Amino acid sequence: QKEVEQNSGPLSVPEGAIASLNCTYSDRGSQSFFWYRQYSGKSPELIMSIYSNGDKEDGRFTAQLNKASQYVSLLIRDSQPSDSATYLCAVRNTGGFKTIFGAGTRLFVKA
């Protein structure tokens, strides 16, 4: 089992819809969770971090964390074509300073 798992996609949604990106992780003691956006040919950009159970909203982005289920998700409301990118889920492991990245989910927002 991979430490951080994401559906590789592609996930295709129409413009204006909600895009839902999911991630599961194996280290039950993990405490810090992140979502990065990576455009093709560019480096990852941190868009959300979440540390406690529940929802965290920032503009059109909402991160959701459920530690009991070892599940973290990212919702993008009112999706725009400019949101088309690969979204990386990242989890900081227990007791260490290494962040484990998922392989990413490719999102396409159709105009």
Next chain:
Amino acid sequence: GAVVSQHPSRVICKSGTSVKIECRSLDFQATTMFWYRQFPKQSLMLMATSNEGSKATYEQGVEKDKFLINHASLTLSTLTVTSAHPEDSSFYICSASAGYEQYFGPGTRLTVT
């Protein structure tokens, strides 16, 4: 805030030569820096982790004598690809951290001819 720069952004070198890539945290002090490599359409691969003033910790399968990492200060880390070969051609990305969050540099695209 949390800006990380990398230089150069793109480099082409001949096989057998060495290339140095610089990574700087511009507005914070990075206790830890990370070096990644990414091949086209593949996920990030962590190469090594370095703390200021300490030797880097390399991931399994990464040759430490080929990929020399120096973390001389809290704002600067360098990666030197020694005796580069065409198979080393890749996108090299550094990342800096001062706490839980990691911030990435813009990356360096290395092409070895």
